[in-house]
Amino acid sequence: MEKYLNISPLKILEKSNYKELGKGNLGVVISRAGVGKTSCLIHVALDRLFKKGKVIHVSLKDTPEKVISYYNFIYVDVFNYLNLENEQEAKDFLDKNKIILAYLKESFGIDKLSQNLKNLAENISFKPDTVIIDGFDFEGSGRNIFEKFKEMANEFQVEIWFSALSHRHINKVNERGIPFPCSDLDDLFKLIIQLQPTQEGLFLKLLKDNNIKISPDCIVKLNPDNFFAAE
Numbered sequence: 001m002e003k004y005l006n007i008s009p010l011k012i013l014e015k016s017n018y019k020e021l022g023k024g025n026l027g028v029v030i031s032r033a034g035v036g037k038t039s040c041l042i043h044v045a046l047d048r049l050f051k052k053g054k055v056i057h058v059s060l061k062d063t064p065e066k067v068i069s070y071y072n073f074i075y076v077d078v079f080n081y082l083n084l085e086n087e088q089e090a091k092d093f094l095d096k097n098k099i100i101l102a103y104l105k106e107s108f109g110i111d112k113l114s115q116n117l118k119n120l121a122e123n124i125s126f127k128p129d130t131v132i133i134d135g136f137d138f139e140g141s142g143r144n145i146f147e148k149f150k151e152m153a154n155e156f157q158v159e160i161w162f163s164a165l166s167h168r169h170i171n172k173v174n175e176r177g178i179p180f181p182c183s184d185l186d187d188l189f190k191l192i193i194q195l196q197p198t199q200e201g202l203f204l205k206l207l208k209d210n211n212i213k214i215s216p217d218c219i220v221k222l223n224p225d226n227f228f229a230a231e
Helices: 002-006 009-013 036-050 062-083 087-096 110-124 142-154
Strands: 025-033 056-061 096-103 131-133 159-165 192-197 201-209 219-222
Touching: 002 036, 002 062, 009 036, 009 096, 009 201, 009 219, 025 036, 025 142, 036 062, 036 087, 036 131, 036 159, 056 110, 062 087, 062 096, 087 096, 096 110, 110 142, 131 142, 142 159
Parallel strands: 025 159, 025 192, 056 096, 056 131, 131 159
Antiparallel strands: 192 201, 201 219
């Protein structure tokens, strides 16, 4: 399983100072629509799962069945790369250590998510190391919401990764180089990563690493077909 780390998009954190997000902290992947935030977050989940952690994947835009199909699609390429003898055993291992929660027809709230985390811990002893929240509305949410997410991360001792939608027509960037929609929230996030399509290819760029100055080489090229990091 360690071979996966060679092609994990999170190998970008090998260039960071702390090498991981860490429990009690918030991280975010920013990109425009259709670039691949969900695929990138699934690789964040796989990175944690292959390190024998537990993951809760929260979707605010897709049904559980669709999220499962995303995972299964990426499994095919990952298992082929790893050249596994028993793919079903590997799939079972990954699936038993992740739970998918979808909030579509019912309203999503931090209190509701907190209660679900408590219920999972009490009823089936499932305590995640990582919570992924895909599809959260940054534009429509105030700063206090993310302060509560930070409190949740500390309370449950989890790291929380978000996807954030940027727009081509909104060029707002703060003095620290953090773009909209995180330009007014960056102090609450330990890691901020941008997914950028360019003429040269698809890249992950580290925009924030705690409050430490970022090296210009904190960038990883991705295969746009499977989001593997270039070896």
